[in-house]
Amino acid sequence: MHLSRSKPISEQVNNVLRERICNTNYAPGERLPSESALSKEFGVSRATIRTVLAKLAVEGLILRRQGDGTYVNERVEEINTHLGGLWDFAHLIERSGFEVSIQSQAVEKVRASEEEARVLAIDIDDELILLKRLFLGNGSPIILAKNLIPASLLAVPIEKIDGNLRIREIMKQYFLQEISFVTVEISSRLAEGNASILNLEQNAHLLNLNMRFYSNKNEPLTIGDNYLNDKILKPRLVQAWH
Amino acid sequence: MHLSRSKPISEQVNNVLRERICNTNYAPGERLPSESALSKEFGVSRATIRTVLAKLAVEGLILRRQGDGTYVNERVEEINTHLGGLWDFAHLIERSGFEVSIQSQAVEKVRASEEEARVLAIDIDDELILLKRLFLGNGSPIILAKNLIPASLLAVPIEKIDGNLRIREIMKQYFLQEISFVTVEISSRLAEGNASILNLEQNAHLLNLNMRFYSNKNEPLTIGDNYLNDKILKPRLVQAWH
DNA sequence: GAGTGGTCTAGACCACGCT
DNA sequence: GCGTGGTCTAGACCACTCA
Incomplete structure (x- = not known):
């Protein structure tokens, strides 16, 4: 060595x-x-x-x-992930034995709702960048990932954003921000509006991972609203003690 | 100090x-x-x-x-839990602002199914201890927890088992086993047979946490099949890098 | 008893942020 | 430039497992 x-x-x-x-x-x-x-x-x-x-x-x-x-x-x-890897969807899908690919569905500006503004510590109706991406395993859609990022952080023209990168890279390259920690809220949800894109029935239920990413100065960087078809892929993670 | x-x-x-x-x-x-x-x-x-x-x-x-x-x-x-605390339900409920209590629903012997036997590395129809416990927050049922443990590990009469302890304590005191690591499979499930005890409709969906606990010699110690009413409590966990 | 991992020390130097 | 956290060393002693 x-x-x-x-x-x-x-x-x-x-x-x-x-x-x-x-x-x-x-x-x-x-x-x-x-x-x-x-x-x-x-x-x-x-x-x-x-x-x-x-x-x-x-x-x-x-x-x-x-x-x-x-x-x-x-x-x-x-095990397809560990506790530090739940937020890396490409890795998760790959580790589960699929060939992974990413489809960028949308990169556009939207206005912040009250809830979004609160979490991101900005004002209602402030501009946000919406990233909508679909993660596929062996060609089948598995995860629909929506990210919202304050437009004020944008450091390049919006057209330059490449949705195929992982979120940490996107934040670093296009927003010059380093993610320091994440919180994730896990719940079970009805597919509803997200059903068709994931090839599910409207009344199907799936996993929702609601993430919030922060800098090491505690500044909110982005919200992630992610829908995972757990009929195809169930995250299995590991934790050890001591 | x-x-x-x-x-x-x-x-x-x-x-x-x-x-x-x-x-x-x-x-x-x-x-x-x-x-x-x-x-x-x-x-x-x-x-x-x-x-x-x-x-x-x-x-x-x-x-x-x-x-x-x-x-x-x-x-x-x-944050109501962190990565090392998702499997401590009493702590999770408490941290979410509820007064926590535990109801022991059943402590009995059952026979291993094929799947259970495979995971626990025992034979089909071998005896298992079934622990069925209900975790309540402010008196409302939130989590239904079922644990299966090979009866061969039991070190005390089955009547002595106190279901109010956390699983690590139970394994230590009554089975003389130290849990070293866990794997958790997270998915969204229909309530079905678990609906009534959690005060839910049959067709309601909830969070399922399927856990497997192992010793530091990689021996399977117990299976945990847990149903969490995520209308009342959504786990929010945190992970930091570096 | 020999060898393993677990704990702890007292230092050194580096990389970085602030002012 | 100063003080912070980040990396790394060389060595000590302890707790434990296994033969």
């Missing part, structure tokens, strides 16, 4: 170990080298190795047993 | 800081003392303080800005 100096060492080690697990270089159920062995291999301190392993552990990729060792979680295959 | 030697220092510091934030000793939006100030106050190393602050940051309680400082997240109030 040779590590570059440009990126944080821990990030590089993280990527290597993650790859080894996904490529079954470390097979499911197999024991990983000990922390001291890994720190020798990469030429880094044990503390650095430990911060990496800690991250992999909370994502459920590995299991750690004091006095015993570190093992690859045999059940990674069953 | 005086720290005892029995528990890990970082855990004690974690509890103190958490309390200060909840009691608004550190008010929403306010800046926390710097890492070095905190490490002096508690008499611990900066590294220890940092591991604690890192945990609070991923839960969204605090925001960290390099070159600036650490701030209490003003939006903690809006």
Whole structure:
């Protein structure tokens, strides 16, 4: 292994170990080298190795047993996302075994409703950018994603926006904003107006993920209103303790 | 502050800081003392303080800005759970502003179906303990929780089981098992047979959380099949990056 | 008892924001 | 330039599991 100096060492080690697990270089159920062995291999301190392993552990990729060792979680295959990845729809669909594609349905200006203005800390009737995107798995529509972003944040002409990027990239490239945290409200909803585009009956029920993205200064950046056809894809996520 | 030697220092510091934030000793939006100030106050190393602050940051309680400082997240109030807390229903209901109570509906032995046997890695028709519990908020039923546990794990007479505990406690006390990680499948379902107990129409739709709990040796410990009336309570959770 | 992960320390240097 | 958080090191000791 040779590590570059440009990126944080821990990030590089993280990527290597993650790859080894996904490529079954470390097979499911197999024991990983000990922390001291890994720190020798990469030429880094044990503390650095430990911060990496800690991250992999909370994502459920590995299991750690004091006095015993570190093992690859045999059940990674069953899981299509983890708690940090629920908001990356392309990744979610891909991990569920589909070929993913994105259709940009609309990129246009609209006016803020009272509720939207409140959440985004702007005034009613202020301009918003509406992004309407359809995520497909093997050609079938699975997720309808609507994002609302205050037009005042826009840093490029609206025509330049490429709806095929993930929301973090869109916010960074076209709005020069870095997303720091998200809140997600999960509920069960009737399809209603969103039925036809998802090939569902009007009275079908589906999963609604209502997201709010914020900067690290607590400024609201965008609202996400997302409808997921959970007949086709059910998110299964993982959480580990300690 | 005086720290005892029995528990890990970082855990004690974690509890103190958490309390200060909840009691608004550190008010929403306010800046926390710097890492070095905190490490002096508690008499611990900066590294220890940092591991604690890192945990609070991923839960969204605090925001960290390099070159600036650490701030209490003003939006903690809006959030009723975080990623590590979705499976603690009593906590979820309480955080949503309700007075919580639990009704134990059934503690009995049943036989494993094919699907249940597969997930729990046992044989079809093997004995299972069924725990059926109803979580109420201000007296209204909100969550119907069914847990299935292999009877072979039972360490006490079945009559001794107290359904008012949270599942981690139940597994520890009556089955001598420590839960290490969970997977959760989230979907939208029709109420059907669960309608009446939750005071819903048969054709109402609600949130289903299908959970599987495992030990740190990857042994399946229990299946949780949970129905949540999301007309009354919608989980809103938070996730932060970095 | 040997080896594992878990906790903690005392330092160093860097990247960034503010003023 | 100063103070903040971000990264990393080298080493210590403890708690635990397994043979």
